[in-house]
Amino acid sequence: MNPFRLGRWSPYAAGAGLGVLSWITFAFMGKALGVSTTPVCVVGGIERAVAPSHADSTAYLAKYIGTTADPKPVVDWQFALVLMLAVGAFVAARAAGKIRAERVPAVWAARFGPSRAVRYAAAFVGGVILIFGARMAGGCTSGHALSGGMQLALSGWVFMAAMFLAGVPTALLLYGRGEMKEVSNG
Amino acid sequence: MADVMTMSTTMGAMWFDTPGKLALGALTGLVFGFLLQKGGVSKFGVIVDQLRLKDFTVMKVMLTAIVVGGIGIYAMRAMGMEFPMHIKSAQMLGVGVGGLIFGVGMAVLGYCPGTAFAAIGEGSRHAWFGVLGMLVGAAVYAEAYPWLNEHLLKNFDLGKVTIDAQLGVSPWLVLIPLAIAVGALFFWMERAKRLTRPA
Numbered sequence: 001m002n003p004f005r006l007g008r009w010s011p012y013a014a015g016a017g018l019g020v021l022s023w024i025t026f027a028f029m030g031k032a033l034g035v036s037t038t039p040v041c042v043v044g045g046i047e048r049a050v051a052p053s054h055a056d057s058t059a060y061l062a063k064y065i066g067t068t069a070d071p072k073p074v075v076d077w078q079f080a081l082v083l084m085l086a087v088g089a090f091v092a093a094r095a096a097g098k099i100r101a102e103r104v105p106a107v108w109a110a111r112f113g114p115s116r117a118v119r120y121a122a123a124f125v126g127g128v129i130l131i132f133g134a135r136m137a138g139g140c141t142s143g144h145a146l147s148g149g150m151q152l153a154l155s156g157w158v159f160m161a162a163m164f165l166a167g168v169p170t171a172l173l174l175y176g177r178g179e180m181k182e183v184s185n186g
Numbered sequence: 187m188a189d190v191m192t193m194s195t196t197m198g199a200m201w202f203d204t205p206g207k208l209a210l211g212a213l214t215g216l217v218f219g220f221l222l223q224k225g226g227v228s229k230f231g232v233i234v235d236q237l238r239l240k241d242f243t244v245m246k247v248m249l250t251a252i253v254v255g256g257i258g259i260y261a262m263r264a265m266g267m268e269f270p271m272h273i274k275s276a277q278m279l280g281v282g283v284g285g286l287i288f289g290v291g292m293a294v295l296g297y298c299p300g301t302a303f304a305a306i307g308e309g310s311r312h313a314w315f316g317v318l319g320m321l322v323g324a325a326v327y328a329e330a331y332p333w334l335n336e337h338l339l340k341n342f343d344l345g346k347v348t349i350d351a352q353l354g355v356s357p358w359l360v361l362i363p364l365a366i367a368v369g370a371l372f373f374w375m376e377r378a379k380r381l382t383r384p385a
Binding site: 003006008009011012013014015016017018019020021022023024025026027028029030031032033035036039040042043044045047048058059060061068071073074075076077078079080081082083084085086087088089090091092093098099100101102103104105106107108116119120121122123124125126127128129130131132133134135136137138139140141142143144145146147148149150151152153154155156157158159160161162163164165166167168170171172174175177178 | 277
């Protein structure tokens with residue numbers, strides 16, 4: 001069967017693909033896969049546009065986008081990567097006829113009810129916590145776990161351990177063990 | 187006219203990197219998102235079930251990528267290819283505490299940053315709110331950074347170190363055992379799955 005039309009690839013095939021993609025970004029682009037710097041660039045760009053003096057005096061933003069006097073680009077390699085990441089997933093899902101407007105996931109609804117507002121609010125809060133943690137750690141699942149892990153960076157492996165150490169009990173607390181066998185994975 | 191020219195170049199540098207770099211980033215993102223979706227990790231249920239230890243898809247994708255990526259990168263360097271490495275500082279407090287906070291956020295949102303963008307492409311509506319939250323989280327972190335840097339991040343910073351260097355051994359002495367361990371783990375997992383599930 002045409003692999004593009006296949007709904008799901010073996011996780012090993014997808015993982016190997018990500019490994020090979022990393023060879024290419026390392027050797028030919030001088031870059032490592034990463035995602036969580038881009039939200040900082042977006043925020044920096046917005047602050048630079050509406051309150052340039054505040055953006056200039058915020059050290060953490062200046063670290064990534066520079067200052068108005070000595071700027072670094074807001075829309076960079078990773079920014080383009082992140083935007084096209086959504087497009088790549090769209091193409092993959094579309095080719096297999098798997099586009100689905102998920103509003104409240106089944107696992108969530110089973111625990112917290114079908115309210116969209118509640119789920120959207122929780123997703124928002126989850127996003128705030130996620131990026132705060134990622135920036136404190138200096139990376140996320142892409143930059144730390146994948147890229148760091150494959151370079152054998154100590155930071156990458158410590159991050160991975162910490163992520164599961166907190167993620168597992170939190171998920172069990174929030175969603176329970178889930179006795180039901182048929183959990184919808186879409 | 188010259189002023190306008192200078193201004194537009196400054197404006198360009200202020201906002202956009204060179205078209206070549208943006209095109210390479212875009213191409214990388216396209217493949218990245220494609221692989222995340224095909225691998226199944228752009229789904230809330232799959233990520234939450236990894237954290238509930240019910241479905242190990244996320245681990246399979248991640249560890250395979252790490253082993254394949256690591257072998258390739260270190261092999262290319264061993265063959266004399268020159269390119270920069272991207273080792274992040276092992277600020278043990280920042281990485282440790284940040285990683286714990288990240289894990290909590292991942293359980294609540296049901297995505298990590300990359301998979302949230304992939305989920306949007308696949309049709310997830312709630313992932314949009316997650317991304318909105320990420321922007322707010324980044325803004326809040328930027329304000330908190332000076333304090334955190336002074337009181338937390340600077341302490342117990344081991345620098346940009348790798349495990350092999352810390353142990354004083356060749357990277358292959360870490361990579362090869364890692365590859366064997368990961369291979370054995372998944373071989374055992376798949377075999378256990380076949381044995382417990384009727385064909």
